Amino acid sequence: MEISRKDILGKTHYGLNIYAYILRQFYPGDTVLSLSGRDCKPARNPFNQNRLTLMVSIVDNCARHTDTDKSIPDGDVFDFAQLHYKKEGQELLETINRDLHLHIGENRGFYGNRTSAKEEPDKQNIEKPIVRIPQCSYFNRPVSNTIPARTVNLNEIYHLIKGDSFYKATSTLRSIEDVREARKYKAANFDYVTFSGTFSKRNDKALLAHSGLLTIDFDHITDIDSLKRSLLHDPYFETEMLFISPSGNGLKWIIPIDITKAKHQDFFRAVSNYIRQTYKLEVDQSGKDISRACFIPHDAAVYINPKYLE
DSSP, X not given: OOOOHHHHHTTTGGXXXXXXXXXXXXXXXXXXXXXXXXEEOOEEETTTTTEEEEEEEEETTEEEEEETTOSSOOEEHHHHHHHHHOOOHHHHHHHHHHHTTOOTTOOOOGGGXXXXXXXSOSOOOSSSOOXXXXXXXXXXXXXXXXXXXXXXEHHXXXXXXXXXXXXXXXXXXXXXXXXXXXXXXXXXXXXXXETTEEESSSSGGGEEEEOSEEEEEEOSOSOHHHHHHHHHTOSSOOOSEEEEOTTSSOEEEEEEOOTTTSOHHHHHHHHHHHHHHHHOOOOOGGGGSTTOOEEOOOOTTOEEOGGGGO
16 A cells, blocks of 8 residues: 555644654654644754754644755755655655554554544544543552552653663563563562553552553563564554563563453453464463552553654
8 A cells, every 4th residue: 555645643632643753763762842833942953063943833724844054955844854754755754653652544444443444534623633642540569569559651651661660670670580580670669551441459440540551571582682673563452661671581562452342351361362363472461460569660661652742
């Protein structure tokens, strides 16, 4: 299927997400774009010695740029992407589709997920698409503590994992060779979250609101990088978050589910069967519990769906 510019603009907030993605490759961890109305505040331009000269705005439902130093020609988001990728035409559009995990042209029909690109809306009737950031409960260590300290969203968890808060604990854990000692250390030294929702207490019966997220836990993986690539390009599930587990030999895959279509446990069983057939892997069965505790490690390469970073 040929990918059109219109397809991509409709899934990237008129192209702003593409600018943000490219700029994050040069300035990881920074707030690369700050939108006000249809204009962005001046941003650093990697093609102009990182000077604060890049001006991005939305014109006729397409993000465009100028450089106040005129170091690069005025153009739209695809011109900017061409500067970065050194590609053009359909090859450029396919690269954007792949790198931003837009899934344009893919069949995605698992349990009510998107079935084809044709079902995507052709027009955006609102200026700024509202992205609901899932809410979870946050618990202070040790794991025996079952009363949440606060409510956090997926974006906050991303920055905790990416930052240095749990760098020392993660490094120490991975240096412990005795399995029992490692398990004790992890239980005592890592805060944790319940990705599937908010709770008054860590117990399935104390659920306040389901987040629409499901945690899939892969343990004892021999080729983590290969599995990460496969999961990020999975044809049925859009990755909301993906990171390496505290032990260093597993992955935590956070995916969206629609609990109006089926129960949490039904989704888990179906996804487990899908993974067994597709990836020839078994997943940790504790994911069937809505109140499943997930320890927060350090992972500088943690992935979060770009839609949450606008």
